[in-house]
Amino acid sequence: MLTTNVSCPCLPKWNSCGKHGQETFVVHNDEDSYLGSCSIVCATTYSDNSIYAQLGLEGLKGRTVEDRTRSIASTIHKAGYRDPISTNPAMVLGGLKDGVTPLGWAYAYTTIGNDGDRVSGSLAPVPGDSPVAFTQVTDRDGNTIKGGDNDSTHEQVFSAGTAEEEKSILETVVSSGTGTHAQVGAEGQWGKTGTTENNGDAWYCGAIEEVTACVWVGYADSTTPMLTEYSGGPVDGGTFPALIWAGVIGAWKEIAADRAAKREAEEEEKQPDGKEDEDAPGEDYVPPTPEPEPDPSSEPSSPEATPSREPAPEPESAPEEAPKPSAPESGGGGGITAG
Numbered sequence: 103m104l105t106t107n108v109s110c111p112c113l114p115k116w117n118s119c120g121k122h123g124q125e126t127f128v129v130h131n132d133e134d135s136y137l138g139s140c141s142i143v144c145a146t147t148y149s150d151n152s153i154y155a156q157l158g159l160e161g162l163k164g165r166t167v168e169d170r171t172r173s174i175a176s177t178i179h180k181a182g183y184r185d186p187i188s189t190n191p192a193m194v195l196g197g198l199k200d201g202v203t204p205l206g207w208a209y210a211y212t213t214i215g216n217d218g219d220r221v222s223g224s225l226a227p228v229p230g231d232s233p234v235a236f237t238q239v240t241d242r243d244g245n246t247i248k249g250g251d252n253d254s255t256h257e258q259v260f261s262a263g264t265a266e267e268e269k270s271i272l273e274t275v276v277s278s279g280t281g282t283h284a285q286v287g288a289e290g291q292w293g294k295t296g297t298t299e300n301n302g303d304a305w306y307c308g309a310i311e312e313v314t315a316c317v318w319v320g321y322a323d324s325t326t327p328m329l330t331e332y333s334g335g336p337v338d339g340g341t342f343p344a345l346i347w348a349g350v351i352g353a354w355k356e357i358a359a360d361r362a363a364k365r366e367a368e369e370e371e372k373q374p375d376g377k378e379d380e381d382a383p384g385e386d387y388v389p390p391t392p393e394p395e396p397d398p399s400s401e402p403s404s405p406e407a408t409p410s411r412e413p414a415p416e417p418e419s420a421p422e423e424a425p426k427p428s429a430p431e432s433g434g435g436g437g438i439t440a441g
Contacts, residue, residue: 127191129155130299146271147279149295149339151195158194167191180259181210182220184232196296196305207307208316209233214268215309218260225252276308283344284308286352293347295339300327306343313354317343 129152145153162170168189175187183206188199209232213220223234239250272292275281280295284306293308302325307316319342320328328337335341 127155127159129195143271143274146294147274149275149280155191155194159191178210180220181213182222182231182233183207183210184228197298201303204316204318205233207305208314211307211309211316212314213259214265215314216265217262218258218265219262220257220259222255222257223252224249224255230255230257272308280338280340281306281308281344283340284348286310286348286355288351288355293344295344297338298325300325301329301336301338302327304328304337304339304341304343306339306347308347310351310355312358313351315347315350317347317350319343319346 131151140150140153142153142157144150145157158174159167159170162173164170164173171189171191171193174194175189178187183202185202185206186200187193187202190197190199192198212233220231222228222230222232223237225236225239226232226234234252237252238246240246269290269292272294273290275295276284276291276293281293284293285291288310291308291310293306296305296307297303303318303320305316305318307314309315319337320326329335331337332341
């Protein structure tokens, strides 16, 4: 577990940023609440911007701020996000000049879920470096066309240990941090909330063992503050995005469970017909030939061993049955009622 501590005072700022070094980057936390000295784990759990700003802009290798932000962008691209990533100082907190897509971000998160293995395939738009939307192409008769099968590709871009550490930290976001609304009761669930300045964009990205997904909430054509839409309060990553994510993944879990139950029932229905009874004879079974009964005449005569055979008495004729009383013609069943 990472235990590195970083500490930022209230309203931390970095000078000599931006074009020609004439800009100042000032970091704010939500509701101006600051953790002070805090480990990377607790900074992630409670989404402390000031901690991560110091970590990204001062703690990474590089002579300049841009050297460090470029290294972060490079890591994002390794995970699988293909579009350009801004290298402005605010990018360490997700404040990008050019926005990102939920699909691209989900694919990058999938690499974390796959323990650092970036998975793609031959049918991907960019084989080896983009997600696969389908795994087979067939003709109208259902026959796979030439080259229509997807061949999976794998590239280990992070070590499995690094990815496991990331997931372990991000589990705390869901269990006790800013993403508790995303809980679906899955063991090992992990994720991260995100909110841009003035609540113009709100995100939740996360995963359970089988599924990774990202949810973005905002206005498509403008950056419009969402300050009262959540029950009169602001929309951040832990509100609508986390709730939507939980609803979608919860529905997926129900569908998967129903399909599994259906498959199991179908297998059980097939089993009696297809299963052979080990004790029952099969098609090739040949019954044994019965041994002939011994002929008494061929056996040696012995008065002690062979009893005399007397003819069986003829059966006596059975007495005629007395006529049965006729049953009453009342309706109701054929029972007899004792008077």
